[in-house]
Amino acid sequence: MENFVVSARKYRPATFRSVVGQQHVTTTLQNAIAxxxxxxxxxxxxxxxxxKTTCARILAKTINCEFVEEHVRKSRPVSELINTQPDIVPDALLNAADPDNTPFELEACGKCSSCRAFQENASFNVHELDAASNNSVEDIRSLVEQVRYAPQQGRFKVYIIDEVHMLSNAAFNAFLKTLEEPPSYAIFILATTERHKIIPTILSRCQIFDFNRIKVDDMRNHLRYVATQEQIQAEDDALHLLAQKADGGLRDALSMFDQMVTFSGQNLRYQDVVQNLHILDYEYYFRLIDALLTENLSATLLLLDEVMQQGFDLHNFVVGAAEHLRGLLVCKDPVTVQLLEVSDNIRARYVQQAQAAPLPFLLSALNLVSLCDREFKQAKNQRLHVELTLMKLAYLNSAVQFARDLQGGAAAPATNGEAKKKSPDAAVAAAPATPAPLVAPVAPAATGRLVADGTAEAPAAYSQTTNSPPPKLSTNHQALSTTNLAHAPADPEPIVPVESGVEELHDTPSIEDEAATQVPATPQLRDSVPHVEIGRPSIAGHEPGQTAVTAAPLPPPRPGMPPAGKPLGLGTKLPGLGSLSAMKAQLEQKAAAGKAATEAEPSGPVTGLPAINDELLQRVWKELTEERKAISPSQYSLLNRPIQANEQHLITLRVDNPVQEDQFNEMRAELLGELRRRTGYPRLSVQVEIVERVDTGRKLYTSSDRMEYLMEKYPVLGEMKQRLGLDVD
Structure with a gap:
């Protein structure tokens, strides 16, 4: 049985002409030889x-060819060589009518003794070295020793070093001198896939040729040539898919071709390639876009389930969907159709579907799919994440049409309870007929108060200058306590209409009913004496055993006194009513200040505190310690020690070193909050003390030390040692 030779070796190029997709390299090398x-x-x-290695071998073969030696270097005419040495003239020139004037590409003849020796792997002028397994300084020294000997036959000795980036730095340095000044007969050809790993001193001594990834069309044509030579019937779509899957490597394409031929026999079909290589077919994505264009969400979700049942990765499906949408965008213009690297049949389907897909849909869909691709790794439920994206895509056309309808009907009255955005001119024209969205400014001498229903009672100055009733405070304004009410500034800022801010591209309709979202006004309650120690509410009228009492209207302020409902020590201005962000900032600042005051440690002794239930305190401390055991063993060992609280509700925790003190301070706030909540003692605090250990023990390092210690403890051992004449060592 004849040994099988893989296609990558059987159809390896033997001349510069047969090299696929690297014409810029082969042309330069041929001109350099000529x-x-x-x-x-x-x-x-x-x-x-x-x-890379193929071109290196062809170069080594060509420069030692006898025809190149006679015709190029000795300048002998082709006609003279035909008469004297016809066995070294290439067949293309041997059969030409006028060989001296016939243009030809400089190639090795393949007939001389040097070419035959090279083809039979018996040439002494070509040395190949695998740097991956010969990467030491000794290997390079051996190579340098071989360079010293001139070739016995031919003009050049060629050294091909493959995967040269695997050489060590010491080997590179040992190779520098020989590479820079080799003998006239020595030529070095280095090949690598990782140029960045080669030191610059090596790069500066070489002519660098960058090989490109082979184009899909070139690979497909070469696969067609191989299939023809092997008498295999192959579909063009199948060969094109193999070329795409190879990702620019012809050797990979030929390896997959051999695998597919073994699977399907002498008839290579597109479906066989898809099934055997486990590739997401174009058909899935064509069906997906058809379902999305018809807003068929059920078919979309069933298609996703089918993809998962076939065992495909969801992330690959998302990436493939993005590539398919990009292909549709490319096919929207006949000029850019050539950018789509697919077969002619698939390209025709792309063009047909691109005509049915609107451009806004494709752009928005590509944006959504790209967002899904970026967030896929962070999603906990990745299938749900992809399904949500498909749901958005299914109704994308309706959303785009809805936005267009809103833009077209901007002049129509709003029917959803919210006025649409208008231009600044329209807003100024309609300003007298619409109520002011913000509270009107109040004069400096005027005072006002908040009644129980949430209405701001207008002062006399406001009633005289305006004919409209006093405005109602919005829901956000009602959320403020009465402590925020004060005089307005003397020079109020002008009210800026909403339309003068950031303009939106289209109107944003509201799906909520304005009347239904209003919060009913609730009466404001005054703060009573705090009941922190007994744990009761601090709102008047809500003590245990009492019924709720509605706060009565506050009396008008007397001359010389601050306004009613305002505590002493606060400012006299009313900041933030013109800006919602300013009010939020004030509320957050006050909340942070209150939290800091609550968590602050007592600065001095406090009297009248209730006695602590030591049993309850020990039990809660033990619970918190056990909870820390699963979180951090170091925190558990830190808290797992006896504690005791004094009459000032101060717990003393003794630690061993400052590191433990810093560790406790990191979890102090969380621990104190939980300890106070579970025990019911809001004044509890923890004081950390570092206990210095004084070790007075005796260190027993050597055998003599241990023997002396035992003799002091047991005097009999000393007598026995003396009588028997024993030594410690």
């Missing part, structure tokens, strides 16, 4: 399977 401008060192860089 003009006799060969460098002493070449560096071939590029991805895997693009022809």
């Amino acid at each position: 003009s006799q401008h060969l460098a002493q060192a070449f560096l071939f860089c590029g991805p895997r399977g693009v022809g």
Whole structure:
């Protein structure tokens, strides 16, 4: 049985003409041979399977060819070579009518003794070294020793070093001198897939050739040539899919081609390639876009389930959907259709579906799918994350149409309870007929108060200057306590209409009813004496055993006294009523100040505190310690020690070192809050003390120390040692 040879080796290029997709490299090398401008060192860089080692072997074969030696270097005419040495003339020139004037590409003849020896792997002028397994200084020294000997046959000795980036730095440094000034007959060809790992001193001594990824069309044509030579019937879509899957590497494409031929026999079909390579077919994405364009959410979700049942990765599905949408965008313009690297049949389907898909839909869908791709890794439920994106895509056309309807009907009255955005001119014209959205400014001498129903009672100055009734405070304004009411500034800022702010691209309708979202006004309650120690509410009228009492209207202020409902020590201005962000900032500042005051430690002795139930305190402390055991063993060991509280509700915690003190301070706030809540003692606090250990014990380091210690403890041992004449060592 004949040994099987893989296609990557069987159809490996033997001439510059047969190299696929690297014409910029092969043309330069042919011109260098023809003009006799060969460098002493070449560096071939590029991805895997693009022809670096192949071009190195072809170059080594060509420069030692006898036809190149006679015709190029000795300048002998082709006609003379045909008469004297016809066995070294290429067949293309041998059969030409006028060989001297026939243009041809400089190639090795493949017939001379040097070419035959190279083809049979018996050439002594070509040395290949794998730097991945010969990367030491000794290997490079051995190579340098071989360079010293001139070739016995031919003009050049060629050294091909593959995967040269695997050499160590010491090996690179040992190779520098020979690479820079080699003998005239030595040529080095270095090949690598990772150029950035080669030191700059090596790069500066070489001519660098960058090999490109092979185009899909070039790979497909080469696969068609191989299939024809092997008498295999292959569909064009199948070969195109293999070329796409190879990702620019011809060796990968040929390996997959052999695998597919083994699977399907002499008839290679597109479905066989999809099934065997486990590829998400274009058909899935065409069905997906058709379902989204018809707003068929059920078919979309069933398609996603089918993809998952086939065992495909969800992330690959999302990435493929983004690529499909990009292909549809490219096919919207006939000029850019050529950017789509697919077969002709698939390209026709892309063009047909692109005509049915609106451009706004494609742009918005591509944006949503890209967002889903970016957030996929962070999603806990990844399937739900993809399904939500598909739900948005299913109704994307309706959303776009709804936005267009809103823009077209901006002049129509609003029917959803919220006025639409208008232009600034329209807002100024309609200003007298609409109520002011903000509270009107109050004169400096005027005072007002908040009654129980949430209405701001207007002062006399306001009633004289305006004919409209006093405005109602909004829900956000009612949330403020009466302690925030004060005089307005003397020079109020002008009311800026909403339309002068950031303009939206389209109107944003509201789905809520304005009347239903209003919170009913609740009477404000005055603060009574705090009952912190007994744990009762601090709102008057809500003590245990009493009924709720509605706060009576506050009396008008007397001359020389601050306004009613305002505590002493507060400012006399009313900040923030013109800006919701300012009011939120004030509320957050007051909440932070109250929290800091609550968590502050007592600065001095407090009298009248109730006695602490030590049993309850110990039990709660033990519970908190056990809870910390699962979180952090170090925190558990820190808290797992005896404590005791004094009459000032101060707990003393003794630690061993300052590190433990810092560790406790990190969890102090959380621990104190939970301890106070569970025990019911709001004044509890913890004081940390560092206990200095004084070790007076005796250190027993050597055998003599241990023997002396035992003799002091047991005097009999000393007598026994003396009588028997024993030694410690």
